[in-house]
Amino acid sequence: MIKYKRIQKLFNIEIPIVQAGMVWCSGWRLASAVSNAGGLGLIGAGSMYPEVLREHISKCKAATDKPFGVNIPLLYPEIDLLMKIILEENVKIVFTSAGNPATWTGFLKDKGVTVVHVVSSVKFARKAEQAGADAIVAEGFEAGGHNGREETTTLVLIPIVRDAISLPLLAAGGIASGRAMVACEALGADGAQVGSRFAASIESSAHENFKNKIANTGEGETALTLKQLTPVRLLKNKFYQQVQEAELRGASKDELENLLGTRRAKRGMFEGNLEEGELEIGQVAAGIKKIQPAEEILNEMWKEYKVVKQSLCI
Template sequence: MFFNRVTRLFNIEYPIVQAGMVWTSGWRLASAVSNAGGLGIIGAGSMNSQLLEEHIRKCKAATNKPFGVNLPLLYSGVEKQIDIIIRNKVQIVVTSAGNPATFTPLLKQHGIKVVHVVSSSRFAKKAEAAGCDAVIAEGFEAGGHNGREETTTLVLLPLVCTSVEIPVIAAGGIATGRQMLACMVLGAEGVQMGSRFVASEEASSHPDFKNAVINSNEGDTIVTLKELTPVRLIKNDFYMQLAQAQKNCATAIELQQLLGKGRAKKGIFEGDLEKGELEIGQVSAILKDIKPVKEIIAGTWLEFNEALQKPLK
């Protein structure tokens, strides 16, 4: 077992956190990660309160290890989801896309450990001031909704680590043990991986989406919709429509109409590779297989230790 502030905070074996991704991070993925020694996270962003409660209960039945819930604060119905989290005695909550000061005191009042995702050292300081137990510093390489600062992980990480006293978990562009070691050298005490767990057997995303991820190459992802909320996705027919609309100087309202509702579900969960929004990180370019979670975590940890012991050339 590896001991540092992150493993002690979450009571986990390895300082590896699974990102709470929409339409991907259900109870099967979260429980598998927790059972393998990491911290599994249920992604509440694509769930109503009733479905979230179902996933929490199933996750509890599938693992006796700690797990958490990712709670994007930009969606409606957050208060109901928080009520479900408190009532079901979830131990850990990862908040994102909003002000951590809004709900952190309430969650902490109920003994819940709170981690906030940040894209700048300024937001990291706000999260620490709000009482968060740790922050996840997520660089611009990450998939899904992204920070507007466009700061990459290797630049963001040392800035955040020197700005706060609480533990920092690195995210964005991390899928291997060697990348994990690089982040730890820069001051992180753990890593959050998203895309690597998308390409897992237990992820709830559609098999066609998983295959699109492992078949993607360098330059196949891009950040778009900066007029609304920036999001990194695989270039497809839907993206080309967006790009043409932006070229024609479409307004934010027109882009929102083009985006519509359920676009991420269409791509990630239903497997529509042309009309759906295929959210994934840049690191997808190095992913070439779909593995069981247990193998992913074991392989990442083995590579981390091999790289740690290997002398520099």
């Protein structure tokens, strides 16, 4: 028996898999491909100027008649403009992250938008529920990109968040297979948000160098770093080593911010500089061995989920 129902109903999708809104990886091509395949695609606005976001929304609308959404980091400097564009373009699903959910949740819901907030702790899951969010993404520290300071793993985070809230719950962090979906369901999740595997998809807007690097990543080749600023999980490369050396000698916050600069993530993930760029990816990259179409990824995960469920008789 297939249990995942609340998420399908909330987003009007067939498969309870959401493609994460990843900077430099999740433009309109990836979002529309995932939505067309039965999941929920997200445009990642974190790396987009306001008019670039408008363009991606417009192209996504032209490429799919299925539901899709936009992920917006709440600390984005031009967030007022992004929210204005989302309403003007009639986007009906918004995932928010990296900020106080009370700031925008009520505003968006008053406009008829379904709001989902990404958290890494029980504290912020409760805050998101109190703010009126429609669902929660609980992301363990295995995940790529910006991460929680608590370093709570997905295995621990999902059940304690499930016990703390009544909202539909998406599990994230280290999920790239149907087997992982079944495990997260057993822990209390209603669906899954998947990032790293879609970052290595054909439709991902990441540079081919980065995609190939993901497909050749081994165990232990990522690490959580930059904890003095905002913790982020990176592939180990020359830039990562520079960060480590700076932190070990007690570099100040200002020095670390200067080292990070403003274009490191773009240089690595979008432009393909594998040594000088910031390469954000999750631990689960060690299990990703090929670059595939988004539809194939979605179908493989969902098929495996159903096979494993049946084999376990649950």
